[in-house]
Amino acid sequence: MKDVTRDQLEVLLAEALEEVDPVPDFVVAAAKDAFIWRTIDAELAELVFDSSDGLVGVRSQETARQVTFRAPGVEIEMMMLAEGGRRLVGQLVPPQQATVELRHGTALQETTTDAVGRFSFTDVPTGPVSLTIVTPDGGRVTTEWLSL
Amino acid sequence: MTPITLTPSARGATSPGAPIQVDLESLSVIEAPVALLLQAAAGGDRSAWDALVDRYHRLVWSVVRGFRLDEAAAADVTQTVWLRLVEHCDRIREPEKLPGWLAATARNEAMRVIKGQQRQTPSTFDFDLADEMTPALDERLIDDETRRAVLWAFHQLPTDAQDLLRLLCTHPPLDYQTISDLVGRPVGSIGPTRQRILEKLRALVTTHLGEGQEGKE
Numbered sequence: 001m002k003d004v005t006r007d008q009l010e011v012l013l014a015e016a017l018e019e020v021d022p023v024p025d026f027v028v029a030a031a032k033d034a035f036i037w038r039t040i041d042a043e044l045a046e047l048v049f050d051s052s053d054g055l056v057g058v059r060s061q062e063t064a065r066q067v068t069f070r071a072p073g074v075e076i077e078m079m080m081l082a083e084g085g086r087r088l089v090g091q092l093v094p095p096q097q098a099t100v101e102l103r104h105g106t107a108l109q110e111t112t113t114d115a116v117g118r119f120s121f122t123d124v125p126t127g128p129v130s131l132t133i134v135t136p137d138g139g140r141v142t143t144e145w146l147s148l
Numbered sequence: 149m150t151p152i153t154l155t156p157s158a159r160g161a162t163s164p165g166a167p168i169q170v171d172l173e174s175l176s177v178i179e180a181p182v183a184l185l186l187q188a189a190a191g192g193d194r195s196a197w198d199a200l201v202d203r204y205h206r207l208v209w210s211v212v213r214g215f216r217l218d219e220a221a222a223a224d225v226t227q228t229v230w231l232r233l234v235e236h237c238d239r240i241r242e243p244e245k246l247p248g249w250l251a252a253t254a255r256n257e258a259m260r261v262i263k264g265q266q267r268q269t270p271s272t273f274d275f276d277l278a279d280e281m282t283p284a285l286d287e288r289l290i291d292d293e294t295r296r297a298v299l300w301a302f303h304q305l306p307t308d309a310q311d312l313l314r315l316l317c318t319h320p321p322l323d324y325q326t327i328s329d330l331v332g333r334p335v336g337s338i339g340p341t342r343q344r345i346l347e348k349l350r351a352l353v354t355t356h357l358g359e360g361q362e363g364k365e
Contacts, residue, residue: 006346013302013349014317016295023209027223031205031230035189035197038234052263065264126220128228145231147224147261 033106042132042142045069045076065148069131071141076131080148086124088148092117092133101132183243190238201230203320204250210318211251211330214311215258221265225257248326251315255330294357301352309345316342 004012049068066079078090092098095117102109102121113119128145135141180199188196208229212222232253233240240246302310308331315327316338328335 004350006343006350009298009346009350009353010313010317012295012298013313014319016299016302017210017314017317018206018319019295020299021209021213023205024219024223027209027226028201028205030223030227031201031208032198034227034230034234035194037231038189038192038237040192044235050260052260127224128231130231142235144235145228147221147228147257148264 030105036106037103037130039132039140039142042140043071045071045074045133045141045143047144047146048075067146067148069143074133074141076133076141076143078131078148080124080129085122086126087120087122088124088129089120090118090131092119097136099134101134103130103132104128181243182246186237186240186243186246189234197234200233204247207247207318207320207322208250208254210314211254212258214314215255215262217258217261221261225254225261228257229253245326247320247322248329251318251322251326251330294353297353297356298349300356301349304352305345305349309348312338312341313345313349 046069047067048070049066051066064079064081066077068078069076074096075093076090077093078088081087081089088102090100092113095115096113098113098117100111100113100119102111102124104125105127107125109121109124111119111121128147130145131143133141180196182200182203185196185200185203189200205226208226209222212225212229215222217225229250233250240249302313305313312327312331312333315322315330322330324335324338327338333341
């Protein structure tokens with residue numbers, strides 16, 4: 001073993017780690033499928049608030065993670081609730097009429113906001129999600145993907 | 149912007165004044181510059197995207213797994229990273245730094261998920277618990293004696309040394325600046341620390357193999 005160089009040792013370790021923890025096939029397949037969500041015409045909303053930030057050590061079982069995205073003219077607030085299957089609830093600020101698309105996995109759900117800009121999706125599968133807001137004039141705003 | 153066509157049928161089709169055509173199959177996706185792959189993927193080329201995934205999926209997985217998330221959570225974080233890249237294909241300013249971008253995105257998302265788990269689980273929950281059990285399983289799966297010894301030795305190292313070493317042996321490799329950002333240590337300390345940890349690893353492996361030999365005699 002003494003004649004094994006550090007580089008060789010690192011290669012051995014890399015091989016060993018990859019062998020015991022290979023990337024699962026479904027993870028690679030999902031990564032390739034992610035390409036179907038390529039958007040070319042939507043404005044990307046920026047994450048401006050995440051209740052997960054700055055909460056190290058704070059542990060409460062009741063609070064769901066809340067996030068806020070911002071694009072010119074609109075803020076999108078949302079949170080994932082765990083009661084009876086995953087439920088995503090959110091609101092557009094200022095309140096406005098829009099179609100809301102929820103992207104997850106390889107599927108898409110669609111709903112419309114109510115009079116005060118609220119929306120919700122039920123039975124949301126686990127995995128990353130992203131919302132697209134389609135305004136009546138056809139403008140599209142998309143949030144970054146998040147594992148909520 | 150120069151149009152780039154990335155289709156198998158583009159092979160050999162070069163004529164003066166024609167758009168630059170890159171044939172991923174003849175160039176081999178292993179050699180294609182990352183900037184070209186990103187540009188082609190941003191333009192809708194699925195094979196370029198697949199090539200990016202093939203090239204970097206092990207790297208992303210290694211970084212995510214370094215945070216000791218379980219497989220389901222690690223899969224979610226990994227998928228988030230790839231979905232982010234889909235959105236950012238045409239926004240990566242320095243394509244040669246893509247490995248660092250992927251690693252940083254993976255780290256940030258993993259940290260957020262860990263904080264989320266801490267919020268949703270009893271405070272006694274210890275997410276290192278599963279990791280304590282992995283060495284035995286690991287060793288059973290690896291049949292090569294030396295690699296088994298290396299893996300055993302790896303798990304004897306302090307956790308922060310394991311984390312650093314994991315980042316140092318990704319495929320493709322991360323540069324020291326990226327690793328420095330990920331672990332929050334000065335970039336100048338990465339090289340010397342790496343040598344020290346590898347020396348310790350070698351000593352452990354040697355001892356372990358030595359004990360194994362005695363046991364057989």
